[in-house]
Amino acid sequence: xxxxxxxxxxxxxxxxxxxxxxxxxxxxxxxxxxxxxxxxxxxxxxxxxxxxxxxxxxxxxxxxxxxxxxxxxxxxxxxxxxxxxxxxxxxxxxxxxxxxxxxxxxxxxxxxxxxxxxxxxxxxxxxxxxxxxxxxxxxxxxxxxxxxx
Amino acid sequence: xxxxxxxxxxxxxxxxxxxxxxxxxxxxxxxxxxxxxxxxxxxxxxxxxxxxxxxxxxxxxxxxxxxxxxxxxxxxxxxxxxxxxxxxxxxxxxxxxxxxxxxxxxxxxxxxxxxxxxxxxxxxxxxxxxxxxxxxxxxxxxxxxxxxxxxxxxxxxxxxxxxxxxxxxxxxxxxxxxxxxxxxxxxxxxxxxxxxxxxxxxxxxxxxxxxxxxxxxxxxxxxxxxxxxxxxxxxxxxxxxxxxxxxxxxxxxxxxxxxxxxxxxxxxxxxxxxxxxxxxxxxxxxxxxxxxxxxxxxxxxxxxxxxxxxxxxxxxxxx
Numbered sequence: 001x002x003x004x005x006x007x008x009x010x011x012x013x014x015x016x017x018x019x020x021x022x023x024x025x026x027x028x029x030x031x032x033x034x035x036x037x038x039x040x041x042x043x044x045x046x047x048x049x050x051x052x053x054x055x056x057x058x059x060x061x062x063x064x065x066x067x068x069x070x071x072x073x074x075x076x077x078x079x080x081x082x083x084x085x086x087x088x089x090x091x092x093x094x095x096x097x098x099x100x101x102x103x104x105x106x107x108x109x110x111x112x113x114x115x116x117x118x119x120x121x122x123x124x125x126x127x128x129x130x131x132x133x134x135x136x137x138x139x140x141x142x143x144x145x146x147x148x149x
Numbered sequence: 150x151x152x153x154x155x156x157x158x159x160x161x162x163x164x165x166x167x168x169x170x171x172x173x174x175x176x177x178x179x180x181x182x183x184x185x186x187x188x189x190x191x192x193x194x195x196x197x198x199x200x201x202x203x204x205x206x207x208x209x210x211x212x213x214x215x216x217x218x219x220x221x222x223x224x225x226x227x228x229x230x231x232x233x234x235x236x237x238x239x240x241x242x243x244x245x246x247x248x249x250x251x252x253x254x255x256x257x258x259x260x261x262x263x264x265x266x267x268x269x270x271x272x273x274x275x276x277x278x279x280x281x282x283x284x285x286x287x288x289x290x291x292x293x294x295x296x297x298x299x300x301x302x303x304x305x306x307x308x309x310x311x312x313x314x315x316x317x318x319x320x321x322x323x324x325x326x327x328x329x330x331x332x333x334x335x336x337x338x339x340x341x342x343x344x345x346x347x348x349x350x351x352x353x354x355x356x357x358x359x360x361x362x363x364x365x366x367x368x369x370x371x372x373x374x375x376x377x378x379x380x381x382x383x384x385x386x387x388x389x390x391x392x393x394x395x396x397x398x399x400x401x402x403x404x405x406x407x408x409x410x411x412x413x414x415x416x417x418x419x420x421x422x423x424x425x426x427x428x429x430x431x432x433x434x435x436x437x438x439x440x441x442x443x444x445x446x447x448x449x450x451x452x453x454x455x456x457x458x459x460x461x462x463x464x465x466x467x468x
Contacts (some may be wrong), residue, residue, distance in 0.1 A: 003225065004225075005225075006171050006225035006226070006227070007222065007224055007225035009225075010208060010224050010225055010227065010230060011208075011224070013230075014204065014205040014208040014209065014230070015205070017201040017202075017204050017205040018201070018202070018205035018206075018209075020197065020198075020201045021198050021199075021201035021202035021205060021246075022202075024194050024195070024197055024198030024201065025198045025202070025246055028193075028194040028195065028198070029195075030195050030243055030298050030299060031298065032298055033298055033300075036297075037297060037298060037299070037300050037305075038293075038296075038297045038305060039297065040291075040293060040294045040297055047291075047293075047294070049293050049306060051305070051306075053300070144314060144315070145315065148310060148314040149314075
C-alpha cells in the first residue's frame with residue numbers, strides 16, 4: 001500500500017538530503033594536508049602505499065625531514081615532493097631537468113644528473129630499512145613486500 | 150503444525166494491518182542507520198555527503214525513470230531510497246559526486262527498472278551497480294588511495310588488500326575486536342561489523358530478513374576460511390578476520406537477503422547463503438580481488454532461480 005503520504009515524506013527527505021549533500025560537498029571537501037599523511041606511488045610494478053606520517057612524526061619513527069629529503073647546496077630547504085625533480089616529472093611542469101639548468105658553475109655540482117625517481121626511492125627506502133634491519137629488505141624476491149599488484 | 154485456529158478466517162469486512170512493502174524498506178533503512186552513523190563517525194563529513202547524495206539521487210532517478218517510462222510512481226515505497234543507501238554504504242567516503250550519481254543511475258535503471266521495477270530484479274541493484282562502476286573506474290574504489298588525506302587513529306590500510314599482497318603477517322598487528330567495532334578503513338557502511346550485526350538482528354527479529362541467509366552466509370564463509378587456514382596458516386588468514394573485514398557482514402545481513410534476488414524456501418535459503426560465503430572465500434583466497442563479497446553475491450543471485458526449484462511437492466495429482 002503506497003500512499004500519497006509516503007511519497008510526500010520521501011520527496012521531502014530526499015530534497016533535504018540533497019541540500020545537505022551539496023553543502024557538504026561544496027563546503028567540506030577533504031583538505032590536502034600541508035604535510036602528507038599517506039602517499040600512494042603508482043608504479044609499473046604495482047602501487048606502493050607509504051605512510052609518511054608514520055615515518056616523519058613521533059607517532060612512528062620520528063625521522064627528521066632531512067633524513068629523506070636532501071639538503072640543497074648544503075642548506076636545509078622546505079621539503080618538496082620527490083617527483084618535482086626526480087623524473088618522470090609531471091607533464092608540462094617548469095622544473096629543472098639537471099642541476100646545471102640553474103647552476104652555471106659545473107664545478108660546484110658533484111653529480112649534475114638527477115636520479116630517476118624509482119632509483120631514488122629504491123635507494124632511499126631499501127637503504128634505510130637495511131640500516132635499521134626492519135621491514136622489507138632488498139632482494140629480487142622481495143618486490144611484493146612493498147609493491148601491490 | 151496444523152494449528153486449527155490459524156486456519157479460521159472470519160467473514161468480511163477485512164481490515165488491512167498496515168504492513169506492506171514500504172514498511173519493509175523503511176525498517177531496513179532504520180536497521181542500516183547504526184552502520185551508516187558509525188561510518189560517518191569514522192570518516193567525517195565527506196561520508197555524510199556521499200550517503201545523502203546517494204539516497205537523494207537514487208530517489209531522483211526512480212522518479213525520473215518511472216515518469217519517462219509511464220509507470221506508476223513507486224518512489225513512496227522506499228525501495229529506491231534503500232538502494233541508494235546500500236550503494237552509498239559500499240562507497241569510499243571520498244567518492245566524487247559524479248561517481249555517486251552515476252552509480253545510483255545504474256542501480257535504479259540497470260539494476261531495477263529495466264527488469265520491470267520492484268520485485269523483478271534478478272540481482273541486488275546496489276551490488277550490481279557497485280560491480281559495474283567499480284570495473285569502470287577501479288581507481289576510485291581503491292580504498293587505500295582514496296583515503297590518503299584522512300588521518301585515522303588506527304592502522305590506516307585496507308586489511309584485505311594487505312592480506313592478499315603481503316600475507317597474514319601484515320595483518321597480525323590488527324586487533325580483531327577493533328576491526329569489529331569499526332577501526333578499519335573500507336566502505337562507509339561496512340567498517341563497523343558490530344553496528345551491522347545490531348541492524349541485522351533487528352531485521353531478523355522483526356521478520357524482515359529470515360535468519361537462514363545471513364547465518365548460512367557466515368557459516369559458509371567461516372567453514373571455508375577455516376579450512377584454508379588449517380591447510381596453510383602461513384598463507385591464509387583465520388575465519389574471524391575474514392568475518393570482520395571488508396563487506397562480509399554487510400553482505401550477509403543487508404545485501405544477500407535482498408527480496409527478489411534471494412530464494413524463499415528454507416533449504417534454498419541455506420544453500421544460497423552458504424554458497425555466498427563459500428564464493429567469497431574462494432575469491433578472497435584464490436581469486437584476483439581482495440574482497441569477494443560483491444561478486445559472490447552476484448553469483449548467488451544468478452543461481453537463485455535454480456535454487457528456487459527446490460520446493461515442497463504440491464499436494465494432489467495432475468489429471
